[in-house]
Amino acid sequence: MINISNLSFSYGNALALKDVNLQETEPIIVGLWGRNGAGKTTLMKLLSGQESPNGGQVNVSGISPYNNSEGMKYISYMQENHPFSELWNVNDALRFASYFNENWDQTLADELVTLFELPRKKKIRSFSKGMQTMITIVIGLASKSPITIMDEPTNGLDAHRRKQFYDVLLDTYEEQPRLFILSSHHIDEIEPICEKIAIVDRQTITHYEETETLKMKGILLTGDASAIESLTAGRRILEKRKLRNQLNVMLDEPFNNDWLSRAKESNITIEKASLQDYLISITKRKEEEKVK
Ligand SMILES: Nc1ncnc2c1ncn2[C@@H]1O[C@H](COP(=O)(O)OP(=O)(O)OP(=O)(O)O)[C@@H](O)[C@H]1O
Numbered sequence: 001m002i003n004i005s006n007l008s009f010s011y012g013n014a015l016a017l018k019d020v021n022l023q024e025t026e027p028i029i030v031g032l033w034g035r036n037g038a039g040k041t042t043l044m045k046l047l048s049g050q051e052s053p054n055g056g057q058v059n060v061s062g063i064s065p066y067n068n069s070e071g072m073k074y075i076s077y078m079q080e081n082h083p084f085s086e087l088w089n090v091n092d093a094l095r096f097a098s099y100f101n102e103n104w105d106q107t108l109a110d111e112l113v114t115l116f117e118l119p120r121k122k123k124i125r126s127f128s129k130g131m132q133t134m135i136t137i138v139i140g141l142a143s144k145s146p147i148t149i150m151d152e153p154t155n156g157l158d159a160h161r162r163k164q165f166y167d168v169l170l171d172t173y174e175e176q177p178r179l180f181i182l183s184s185h186h187i188d189e190i191e192p193i194c195e196k197i198a199i200v201d202r203q204t205i206t207h208y209e210e211t212e213t214l215k216m217k218g219i220l221l222t223g224d225a226s227a228i229e230s231l232t233a234g235r236r237i238l239e240k241r242k243l244r245n246q247l248n249v250m251l252d253e254p255f256n257n258d259w260l261s262r263a264k265e266s267n268i269t270i271e272k273a274s275l276q277d278y279l280i281s282i283t284k285r286k287e288e289e290k291v292k
Contacts, residue, residue: 001025001147001179002047006056009042016042018203029173031190032183034200035283040183043200044149048077060147073102076145078136080152084124091120093135101143108172109142115164129156137165141172149181154189166193187276201283218278219255222248223268231266238281250281
């Protein structure tokens, strides 16, 4: 479905992406996570054909999407703060979307407009932030595109609407599986529905893994400093905090039976780090690292 190889992209002289590689052949839900400025939006623009690569290749359903009207058949990209015309109301936006999406599902669009209680005749520009997000969700889901990319799809939504969004996303996905790429800063929120997660860091994709595999990474050890130091020698330490003769460390290791028995033998407490804490640690910049 998508094949990105050795992709690089710059805005003028400023490099935004380099050596990006990613292949996905299955219609799954993928989460795209990364820090501010990591390159997520740029990657989504390249995938949806809004930008042309400076190097390498982007291939979506067998075509290169840039400047290629064929791409519209396969890809729907709902960007954050989607640029709707000032003159449009909901009906105008849906009509316009229906022209450009081969698989457009008007029944679903109508159901979602009702679910989200969107006023059909009011100008979209006068909508609240959350309501503007809801109309992009309606279009993204009703497009029924084989590849649907959504940038921060819950931006501005309250807890009630976020839940509705995840429920309808899963309903439409179950009814018709397709490749969803959802970018979000809130990993704990998207992780339960994503089969795989791509981590974008320092202008490239550093991890593309099954969510379950990624979730098992990062262990927290707490106990006697010398016991921990000998147990972790030669291992990648992500976080380290010292409290008198006690040490608390996060290791870049999988939480498994080997570590459970090692910790038990050394009388050290072991816990699984949360996915969010693990991701924050592996994407920390050198200048942000502090040994306390
Ligand atoms: N139109 C542009 N012109 C110049 N530089 C840009 C432009 N858009 C993005 N950049 C730069 O490219 C880099 C990647 O930006 P991008 O928007 O892809 O990051 P992001 O991961 O989506 O960030 P965020 O999570 O903050 O939305 C950043 O350094 C950003 O400043």
